[in-house]
Amino acid sequence: MRPLAMLPWESARLIWFVGNSVLLGVCLGQLGRWINASWKRIVVTISVCFMIPAFYDTLLLGQINIILLALLLLHFRSLEQAQTARSRILSGMILGITAGIKIFPVFFAIPLMLRRQWAACVGVCLGGIATLGIGMIGSGTTATTIQFVQDILLGLEGTNIADQSVWDVMGRLFEPHTFTYAYQSATNKVTVTLQPLIDAGWVGTLIGTMIFLLIIGVTIRTRVQQRSYTNTQSIWLDGSMSIILVMLFLPVVHDHYLSLLLIPGFTMIRYGADWVWSKPQYLMIGGLILGALILQRYWRVLLNIYPSPLVLAWGFLATSLLWGMYLYWQRNGPITESQK
Numbered sequence: 001m002r003p004l005a006m007l008p009w010e011s012a013r014l015i016w017f018v019g020n021s022v023l024l025g026v027c028l029g030q031l032g033r034w035i036n037a038s039w040k041r042i043v044v045t046i047s048v049c050f051m052i053p054a055f056y057d058t059l060l061l062g063q064i065n066i067i068l069l070a071l072l073l074l075h076f077r078s079l080e081q082a083q084t085a086r087s088r089i090l091s092g093m094i095l096g097i098t099a100g101i102k103i104f105p106v107f108f109a110i111p112l113m114l115r116r117q118w119a120a121c122v123g124v125c126l127g128g129i130a131t132l133g134i135g136m137i138g139s140g141t142t143a144t145t146i147q148f149v150q151d152i153l154l155g156l157e158g159t160n161i162a163d164q165s166v167w168d169v170m171g172r173l174f175e176p177h178t179f180t181y182a183y184q185s186a187t188n189k190v191t192v193t194l195q196p197l198i199d200a201g202w203v204g205t206l207i208g209t210m211i212f213l214l215i216i217g218v219t220i221r222t223r224v225q226q227r228s229y230t231n232t233q234s235i236w237l238d239g240s241m242s243i244i245l246v247m248l249f250l251p252v253v254h255d256h257y258l259s260l261l262l263i264p265g266f267t268m269i270r271y272g273a274d275w276v277w278s279k280p281q282y283l284m285i286g287g288l289i290l291g292a293l294i295l296q297r298y299w300r301v302l303l304n305i306y307p308s309p310l311v312l313a314w315g316f317l318a319t320s321l322l323w324g325m326y327l328y329w330q331r332n333g334p335i336t337e338s339q340k
Contacts (some may be wrong), residue, residue: 011089029072030077031266038280064101065259071098072105072263076239080232087120096127100135104257107246111238131328162299164315165253173197174204183300190300194309212249215323219245222331233335234272235238240264247319255296255315264326275333277324285325292318 007015071094078091092112099106106128111118160168161179171177174196183190196204219241229237243260247253268276276282295302296314305312 023070024066027066027073027262030073031262033268034077034266063136063256068098068102069260069262070107071095071101072108072239072243072260072296073192075236076195076263079117079120080235082120086121088117089123089126092117092123092125093125093127093130095120096124096129097131098127099124100128100131101154102292104246107250108239108242111234111242114238115234160254161312161316162255162296163253164247164258164296164313165250165256166211166251166321168249168250169309169313169316170204170208171201172249172312174207175199175311177203181300183304190304192303192307194307196309215245215248219323219327222327225331229335236267236270237330237335240267240325244319244323246318248323253315255299258293258296258315258319261319261322264322268326268329271335272329272333273337275329282325282329285321289318289321289325292321 008042075094075098078094079088080093082088092109095105095112099109106124107126109121112124126186161177161181172194176194176196176199178191178193180189180191182188183242223238223241240263244264247258247261292314296318299312299314
């Protein structure tokens, strides 16, 4: 990032936007090849994704989620093809580099530990340590490193109005909050006080904990009871579920992180396309998920019309629906490679 920081603002912004756009196109093109999609469908998918808020905001705001998406895809793909301990270490290092950029991908190493892929776990540690070391050396000062760890890596600067984890959503529903945010322009600041459904923070904590225990319990039980997967299937299915769970439960989940849900979506198409397309109700659920993600983009407009914490939960709703659909498919649908 330092070379970009030395350029004029507009030049750096243009380079970053174009670079991220090209990288997104490459990621979608590669995903399309993995599910044997035609180039026409790939082009349409790329066009649609550029209009989906999680991607649009990532590109517009200069976020790094497209880089994280590319690294995660590279990790899953390289792990799928790894045949030796060395190649598994290299695959794990890719995930470690991703976690060194943004801490939450470290949770995606849990499936590696459950499958006892210790070489890949070693790679995760090596990649993370190397990335943090290079960052500390390049930052120049200790203060910069501390600020990076607190505000960027760990996201400890405080709860964002658009955070979409169960804890943030339940906190807004059951505790009063006052937020200040930019509306229509960076200089037009709007302050809003949201009244909770019930002013009882402990209720939100209790409900959030119950949701957490329920989802984790059902997920583990389903995974234990499932038939055995091939190594390739396990990499993508377990990896995709870990992404969904992180989006649901990580304390600081900004709404633009939801762009990573592209991986579970493509995994369902890769291994369950025939089953999903044959059931209209699942297409309707998919439409609801997409609609909720779009509404999440316009929370500022909705909040000005109806100042309620309910309009700040669209991303959480979309992720919850995806979890339910994904789990039901794993329990009842065929897990087969798409041939279309």
